[in-house]
Structures are given as structure tokens and as C-alpha cells.
Amino acid sequence: MKALQAYRFALDPNQVQLAGLRRHAGAARFAYNWGLARVKAALSQRTAEQSYGLTGDLLTPVPWTLPALRLAWNAAKNDVAPWWGECSKEAFSAGLDQLARGLKNVTDSRKGKRKGRQVGFPRFKKRGKGRDSFRYTTGAYGPASETSVKLPRIGRVNVYEPMAALASRLADGRARLLGATVSRTAARWFVSFTVEVEREIPARPSWRQRTGGPVGVDLGVKTLAVLSTGQSVANPKHYQRAERKLRRASRAYARSKPSSAGRRQRAAALAHVQNRIADQRRDGLHKLTTRLARSHDVIVIEDLHVAGMVRNRRLAKAVATAGFAEIRRQLAYKTGWYGSTLVVADRWYPSSKTCSGCGWRNPSLTLSDRMFHCQSCRLVLDRDTNAAINLKHLVAASAVETKNARGADRKTAFARQVAVKREPGTAAAGQTGSATTSTVAARRRLTHAS
Ligand SMILES: [Zn+2]
The missing domain is CATH 3.40.50 (Rossmann fold)
Known part of the structure; x- marks a missing residue:
């Protein structure tokens, strides 16, 4: 059986690499916002055209899917982002991909194909709000050594935990790399590799x-x-202590003055404690x-x-x-x-x-x-x-x-x-049929724990 698994590592970038990470996350957000503006403009253009009585092929097309968005982006990027060459094209693609998924969720939700509450129309992403991230799916990304990863256009970035387990699985073909998502939580950057692994499924209980x-x-x-x-x-050990810290950090945040420097500091401190607890x-x-x-x-x-x-x-x-x-x-x-x-x-x-x-x-x-x-x-x-x-x-x-x-x-x-x-490729990382561990160390502890 093939299963999807995620391996997540905390990055330890130098100052130049850190700037690169921020630039790529910014590029993903830029492409996302550009695409969203484009979709909205096309939609209102269509409404206007329909009011003149136009129908069918005569109406302005709306770039609703990833291929359509990519085509539009490639035609426009020289004008709207002449600096695009400074970033891997994967970063822009990641932003457009995220937008395309959001648009598809809207369609599915309206058609009743999606469970739960009605999905809202995608909104513009503000800098500093929401999750900074971008993704590599092609090119030379992956573990570079036991303690560093290759990220195209950013370089060889050190990681905090050793990656021996993943590296050896990739080297002897027991695992196949499908993509890498780079993201920031609080002040720390992470890379999460999506990996397809072969698993022996026991026919009956042992x-x-x-x-x-x-x-x-x-x-x-x-x-x-x-x-x-x-x-x-x-x-887990230290959990109660972490909870006390969390209470203190959230009180401090709540008492701080809105949009002050102190509030930003306390927000960062609070996010740090929340991440540790998670x-x-x-x-x-x-x-x-x-x-x-x-x-x-x-x-x-x-x-x-x-x-x-x-x-x-x-x-x-x-x-x-x-x-x-x-x-x-x-x-x-x-x-x-x-x-x-x-x-x-x-x-x-x-x-x-x-x-x-x-x-x-x-x-x-x-x-x-x-x-x-x-x-x-x-x-x-x-x-x-x-x-x-x-x-x-x-x-x-x-x-x-x-x-x-x-x-x-x-x-x-x-x-x-x-x-x-149990079918390969039916589960996305983090859903049924896949594992997400915070670190390799955690994974190792796991196997020994039982
Ligand atoms: Zn009884």
C-alpha cells in the first residue's frame, strides 16, 4: 500500500536566506492577490456585458482554474511584477494554486458537493496577516545532507533536527518526494516534505x-x-506549565494597547507559547x-x-x-x-x-x-x-x-x-492515510514509545 506522509523540519536560515524566504512568501501572496483582483475584474466585466445582452463565448472569460490563472499570470508578469526573476516561479505558482483551490471550494460549496458551512469568496491577503507559505513541486528541492535542505533560489538551509530517516528512505527508493511546503509560524520557518511511502499492511491483527x-x-x-x-x-510532560505560560501571555496581550509596538511583541510571544503547546x-x-x-x-x-x-x-x-x-x-x-x-x-x-x-x-x-x-x-x-x-x-x-x-x-x-x-494518492497530507509528525525526533520517540 502506498501512503502519504509528511516530514516537517524547523529551518535555521542565515540572514540572506531569511530574506529569501520572506521574498518567496511575499511572491506567493502577490500572485494570489493579483489573481484574485483579475478574477473579480473579469466577473464584474461579465456582469456589465450581460446587461448589454451578450451571452456565451462573447462574454469575458474568468480565469477560474490553475491553468487559466497561470496563463494569465505569464502574460502579465512582465508588466505587473518586473522583478519576478528574483523568485522561483514555483512561489508564484503556489499562490495561484491556493487561489484556484479557494475558487473551486466556492463552486463545490454552491453545488452542494462540499459538506459544512457555505464557503465564502476568497479574500485578499494582507502582509503580516495569515500564514506565510509557498511550495515547491518541481526542480531540485529536498534534503541536501543530514542537516540541510536544498531550496531552489534560496540555497542550502540548515535544519534543527537531523533528517537521516527521511534521507535514507529517499536514497534507497522506499520513499518518493512529492512536494515541499515552506511556511512560517510565529518567528520560525519550517519545511514540510510530502512523501509517498510504501507500507506493508498486515492482513490480520498480530x-x-x-x-x-x-x-x-x-x-x-x-x-x-x-x-x-x-x-x-x-x-505530556511540562504541559501544565506551558498552559500557565499561555494564560499569562494571553492576559499580557489583552492588556496591551491596540496597534502599539508592545502589542506586536506580545502577539509574537503569545504565538510562540501557542506553538509550543501545539x-x-x-x-x-x-x-x-x-x-x-x-x-x-x-x-x-x-x-x-x-x-x-x-x-x-x-x-x-x-x-x-x-x-x-x-x-x-x-x-x-x-x-x-x-x-x-x-x-x-x-x-x-x-x-x-x-x-x-x-x-x-x-x-x-x-x-x-x-x-x-x-x-x-x-x-x-x-x-x-x-x-x-x-x-x-x-x-x-x-x-x-x-x-x-x-x-x-x-x-x-x-x-x-x-x-x-487505502488507495494511493487519495489522501492529502494531514488527512486520512497520512502522518504528520512535528520532527524526526518526535517520530523516533514514537516508535520507541510503544
Ligand atoms: Zn450496576
Whole structure:
């Protein structure tokens, strides 16, 4: 099976290279904004023409796709950006590509091909707002040595972590480079390589996974998760301290005067803390999901309505910090890699309110009740462990269906098996069927963690 994987490295550019990175990100933004202005102008031109009664081929064409945008850009670049030669043409292409995707989302959303809320029309990008990034898909980019990357027109840029694992996979043909995205978060620049790798998919669960049996996972707030085995998985080390820092940084930011130099400094400090927390969280989640997928044959989690919960202010922080959606995403592809199965319990399954011993339900259980007291069989159990055991029981109840429906998206009474895409190239980086680790070091820790 071919799978897409992302390898991300923090860059350590010198001053000249840093200027180059900024110039390329600026070029991508320039092309994006130019293309958007062009599309808008063509649209209003068409409206005017239609009011004169013109139709069909007589109307001004709107460059809506990437090829059309590229054609228009190449015709115009000498006039609108005579400096274009200073940047790799890939940077301009990346900006146009992003615009074309945004336009396609608008079309798909209007035609009902896209789930979720209606997608708005693309907006102009302001310098300093939003994410600075550009992408290479052709040319001589890639790892240059164990500690540096080649970026055309920018040079050999040092990276903070060694890239031995990726470099050796590329060298002996076990992996193929598909593209590289260079982006800035807070003050730091990163390169993320999209790589196609060959993976052996086990036909059935291993001895270790069958011994581990099914496991129910209750995702938590104070702890990362509680398992049906009674084990509780703690948040990553230093996480609480980072959270305190985050509170302090956001208070300082909130108190600063709008559009002052102090505010800009505090915004940068806040972004730095936020990024550290995100990195730590990703790392903790990867360790947990790898361990679960490798040591159990079936993993049951709850289907939390994340979008709805994030809108609820009290729960917003909790949900965001614990990264429920991220856990589910990681489990979906890792169970595919390791031959185990992910089952997602129905959103309405009362895992917390049901007694895992006898099935009695306590409809009046509130969030503040930390222990579950059964009034029927007198069971007293930690609330989260009780919920995790109920999730595990869900598998036993639908065991036959789960076994038969491997790889299919099938609904049972309360549980649903998640289909994992296994065809090559169907998944984009960061979605089903791909892995994103912050660093190679994190990847190495992962493999050793389980
Ligand atoms: Zn009971």
C-alpha cells in the first residue's frame, strides 16, 4: 500500500536566506492577490456585458482554474511584477494554486458537493496577516545532507533536527518526494516534505493485538485519556506549565494597547507559547495513538461533536486542548497501518451514564460527578473508566458485524467502523492515510514509545 506522509523540519536560515524566504512568501501572496483582483475584474466585466445582452463565448472569460490563472499570470508578469526573476516561479505558482483551490471550494460549496458551512469568496491577503507559505513541486528541492535542505533560489538551509530517516528512505527508493511546503509560524520557518511511502499492511491483527483485545478510550481534559483497562494516560510532560505560560501571555496581550509596538511583541510571544503547546500536544497524541493501534485489535472511541462543542465557550478550551478530532484522525490511519480496527461510538451513546456492570442508567449524572455510583448493582467506579468500559462493551455487542465489515463504513446500533482509505494518492497530507509528525525526533520517540 502506498501512503502519504509528511516530514516537517524547523529551518535555521542565515540572514540572506531569511530574506529569501520572506521574498518567496511575499511572491506567493502577490500572485494570489493579483489573481484574485483579475478574477473579480473579469466577473464584474461579465456582469456589465450581460446587461448589454451578450451571452456565451462573447462574454469575458474568468480565469477560474490553475491553468487559466497561470496563463494569465505569464502574460502579465512582465508588466505587473518586473522583478519576478528574483523568485522561483514555483512561489508564484503556489499562490495561484491556493487561489484556484479557494475558487473551486466556492463552486463545490454552491453545488452542494462540499459538506459544512457555505464557503465564502476568497479574500485578499494582507502582509503580516495569515500564514506565510509557498511550495515547491518541481526542480531540485529536498534534503541536501543530514542537516540541510536544498531550496531552489534560496540555497542550502540548515535544519534543527537531523533528517537521516527521511534521507535514507529517499536514497534507497522506499520513499518518493512529492512536494515541499515552506511556511512560517510565529518567528520560525519550517519545511514540510510530502512523501509517498510504501507500507506493508498486515492482513490480520498480530498476536500482541489479539492478546490486548478491544479497548475503550474515554478522551479527557485533565488527563489525555482514560482506558477501559483502568489506566489513565497523562498529558505530556511540562504541559501544565506551558498552559500557565499561555494564560499569562494571553492576559499580557489583552492588556496591551491596540496597534502599539508592545502589542506586536506580545502577539509574537503569545504565538510562540501557542506553538509550543501545539507541538507538545501533537507529540503526546502520537505516542498514545501509536500505542493503542499497535497493542489492541479494536479501539473504540466516542464520536464527539467537535464543531458544536467548540462553539460552547465553557467547553471550548477543553476540547481544543485535548485535540479530540486529532486523536480520531490519527487512529483512523494508524489502525489501517497496523491491522487493527477503529470503531466510533454513536454521538448519542450514553457511555458516561450507563453502569458498566449491569447496564443501569443514571440520567441525572452531571459533569461534576467524578465517580459513578450504581443504584442497581452498587458498583462504584471512576466515571471515566466506567465510560471507557462501556465503549469497550460496544465492540462485544457488535463483534460479528465489526469483523465482517473490515474496511467498510457500516453503522451498527451504536457503533460505526471508520473506513480507512487505502488507495494511493487519495489522501492529502494531514488527512486520512497520512502522518504528520512535528520532527524526526518526535517520530523516533514514537516508535520507541510503544
Ligand atoms: Zn450496576
